[in-house]
Amino acid sequence: xxxxxxxxxxxxxxxxxxxxxxxxxxxxxxxxxxxxxxxxxxxxxxxxxxxxxxxxxxxxxxxxxxxxxxxxxxxxxxxxxxxxxxxxxxxxxxxxxxxxxxxxxxxxxxxxxxxxxxxxxxxxxxxxxxxxxxxxxxxxxxxxxxxxxxxxxxxxxxxxxxxxxxxxxxxxxxxxxxxxxxxxxxxxxxxxxxxxxxxxxxxxxxxxxxxxxxxxxxxxxxxxx
Amino acid sequence: xxxxxxxxxxxxxxxxxxxxxxxxxxxxxxxxxxxxxxxxxxxxxxxxxxxxxxxxxxxxxxxxxxxxxxxxxxxxxxxxxxxxxxxxxxxxxxxxxxxxxxxxxxxxxxxxxxxxxxxxxxxxxxxxxxxxxxxxxxxxxxxxxxxxxxxxxxxxxxxxxxxxxxxxxxxxxxxxxxxxxxxxxxxxxxxxxxxxxxxxxxxxxxxxxxxxxxxxxxxxxxxxxxxxxxxxxxxxxxxxxxxxxxxxxxxxxxxxxxxxxxxxxxxxxxxxxxxxxxxxxxxxxxxxxxxxxxxxxxxxxxxxxxxxxxxxxxxxxxxxxxxxxxxxxxxxxxxxxxxxxxxxxxxxxxxxxxxxxxxxxxxxxxxxxxxxxxxxxxxxxxxxxxxxxxxxxxxxxxxxxxxxxxxxx
Numbered sequence: 001x002x003x004x005x006x007x008x009x010x011x012x013x014x015x016x017x018x019x020x021x022x023x024x025x026x027x028x029x030x031x032x033x034x035x036x037x038x039x040x041x042x043x044x045x046x047x048x049x050x051x052x053x054x055x056x057x058x059x060x061x062x063x064x065x066x067x068x069x070x071x072x073x074x075x076x077x078x079x080x081x082x083x084x085x086x087x088x089x090x091x092x093x094x095x096x097x098x099x100x101x102x103x104x105x106x107x108x109x110x111x112x113x114x115x116x117x118x119x120x121x122x123x124x125x126x127x128x129x130x131x132x133x134x135x136x137x138x139x140x141x142x143x144x145x146x147x148x149x150x151x152x153x154x155x156x157x158x159x160x161x162x163x164x165x166x167x168x169x170x171x172x173x174x175x176x177x178x179x180x181x182x183x184x185x186x187x188x189x190x191x192x193x194x195x196x197x198x199x200x201x202x203x204x205x206x207x208x209x210x211x212x213x214x215x216x217x218x219x220x221x222x223x224x225x
Numbered sequence: 226x227x228x229x230x231x232x233x234x235x236x237x238x239x240x241x242x243x244x245x246x247x248x249x250x251x252x253x254x255x256x257x258x259x260x261x262x263x264x265x266x267x268x269x270x271x272x273x274x275x276x277x278x279x280x281x282x283x284x285x286x287x288x289x290x291x292x293x294x295x296x297x298x299x300x301x302x303x304x305x306x307x308x309x310x311x312x313x314x315x316x317x318x319x320x321x322x323x324x325x326x327x328x329x330x331x332x333x334x335x336x337x338x339x340x341x342x343x344x345x346x347x348x349x350x351x352x353x354x355x356x357x358x359x360x361x362x363x364x365x366x367x368x369x370x371x372x373x374x375x376x377x378x379x380x381x382x383x384x385x386x387x388x389x390x391x392x393x394x395x396x397x398x399x400x401x402x403x404x405x406x407x408x409x410x411x412x413x414x415x416x417x418x419x420x421x422x423x424x425x426x427x428x429x430x431x432x433x434x435x436x437x438x439x440x441x442x443x444x445x446x447x448x449x450x451x452x453x454x455x456x457x458x459x460x461x462x463x464x465x466x467x468x469x470x471x472x473x474x475x476x477x478x479x480x481x482x483x484x485x486x487x488x489x490x491x492x493x494x495x496x497x498x499x500x501x502x503x504x505x506x507x508x509x510x511x512x513x514x515x516x517x518x519x520x521x522x523x524x525x526x527x528x529x530x531x532x533x534x535x536x537x538x539x540x541x542x543x544x545x546x547x548x549x550x551x552x553x554x555x556x557x558x559x560x561x562x563x564x565x566x567x568x569x570x571x572x573x574x575x576x577x578x579x580x581x582x583x584x585x586x587x588x589x590x591x592x593x594x595x596x597x598x599x600x601x602x603x604x605x606x607x608x609x610x611x612x613x614x615x616x617x618x619x620x621x622x623x624x625x626x627x628x629x630x631x632x633x634x
Contacts, residue, residue, distance in 0.1 A: 097241050
């Protein structure tokens with residue numbers, strides 16, 4: 001489903017070239033729950049940006065659902081992000097002064113799909129926010145905001161849920177709640193989840209752990225559970 | 226993304242910063258107000274000038290002598306030749322094939338001190354024939370105008386304009402009284418109704434007498450000079466034909482074959498009207514342009530605020546792009562926001578315009594004339610300004626890279 005072959009990414013900082021990824025080969029199948037780990041500067045953010053179609057690799061191939069997305073133009077990438085990828089960010093990234101419902105509707109608006117309100121409501125119910133539908137982000141706790149963000153990521157029924165340090169800003173209780181929600185989505189709906197984290201405790205919820213160091217994969221193992 | 230969603234997003238964005246949005250709108254509001262108001266004042270002036278010229282008679286044609294040429298061909302100035310005669314006037318009045326000329330009158334002008342009792346006043350005295358009221362569009366309010374008999378017999382009778390009456394007769398009835406013009410006695414037989422109008426030489430400051438009497442008693446040694454012939458066409462629409470006919474008749478009479486050598490020149494009220502109209506149009510344009518500048522300044526204000534908004538909302542733009550907004554979606558969102566801002570400002574400007582019009586109308590300004598087109602145009606222009614000045618900021622937003630936008634703090 002997700003296949004990366006020899007993916008490299010090099011940033012240019014003035015006259016110096018900084019290699020962020022140096023040849024990544026990775027396959028993630030449907031229903032997988034993968035945690036990508038690594039210290040800061042290991043290239044995990046770059047890898048997430050590429051998997052999330054926010055950026056394209058310098059070289060190598062990235063096949064997502066039979067499409068080679070490595071060479072697509074901006075608007076085509078936007079389309080793929082809209083249809084196939086659900087983002088969950090560390091800082092929730094809900095749009096301010098906009099109700100949870102409208103936030104969740106947003107991807108459907110850009111997709112130009114109908115029945116938005118009902119589908120958005122359904123997604124909010126599925127993450128346990130049925131009673132917070134008309135609240136604005138500032139009226140929600142961190143855990144609730146992150147759940148609204150997860151509802152927004154799910155509403156277009158994407159192929160992958162891409163979670164970048166989803167618990168980074170949360171306390172332990174909320175973190176566990178969010179991770180249980182992700183685990184449940186993975187188990188019940190066979191959602192493919194790619195989780196990026198540097199915390200061992202959080203990575204433990206995933207069924208497979210990939211570790212990066214200096215732009216290379218140094219560990220790729222399935223947990224016993 | 227449909228229009229409803231786009232408008233909802235725009236409203237959301239604008240309501241987030243109420244004060245700022247209101248102040249930005251104020252710029253456009255003032256611009257639109259200024260445009261409508263100044264154009265209305267310009268139009269008002271134009272209408273006033275038009276009315277004034279029309280009151281002179283829209284179908285009037287003036288025939289002047291050509292500029293006399295001294296030895297060596299030096300022009301001695303406008304109307305200095307003495308080429309018009311009573312015979313010319315008669316020829317115009319007894320024409321056969323010029324159905325568009327209704328009547329022609331000779332004019333002999335004379336200045337002179339006018340006295341009545343111990344009052345004295347200065348007004349030009351016009352010598353002419355009985356068709357004068359018809360041709361020059363005057364109404365006799367009291368008494369009567371002089372007749373052909375008065376002309377033949379050189380009767381010393383005059384008809385006065387209202388201004389002259391006001392200055393000479395304080396309250397007494399002028400009819401039947403005798404006034405003196407250049408120490409010659411004339412009897413007042415009629416008074417013209419007020420024509421109104423100022424500027425352009427008041428038409429109520431007139432003294433009209435039979436042309437023969439003026440020649441006999443006032444112009445003295447200069448003899449039977451006709452300073453101009455005034456003819457009236459059957460309607461404003463036939464002025465051009467009438468001019469052609471007059472030219473043909475006079476060229477024939479003066480035995481001139483080359484029209485460029487004519488010893489007379491024509492000017493129609495239409496020519497004067499055209500000149501006045503072009504001046505008024507220029508005035509309206511200048512006023513409109515000055516007001517337009519404030520509209521442009523308002524537009525720059527919008528651009529400025531939209532740039533600030535785009536910078537402030539960089540992260541939001543990043544989020545929208547991450548969840549699938551294409552460039553076009555972001556572009557449209559910010560363009561509509563700018564257009565709502567300017568369009569709303571324009572609409573408010575128009576709404577605030579209405580109560581101001583009567584206030585200005587009651588002042589000494591020419592009554593402003595608000596044309597519906599200028600209102601519709603002002604609104605469209607304000608929306609267009611939003612579009613124009615919104616393009617740069619919106620484009621900047623649309624081009625943001627999602628990753629950098631998401632990282633923006």
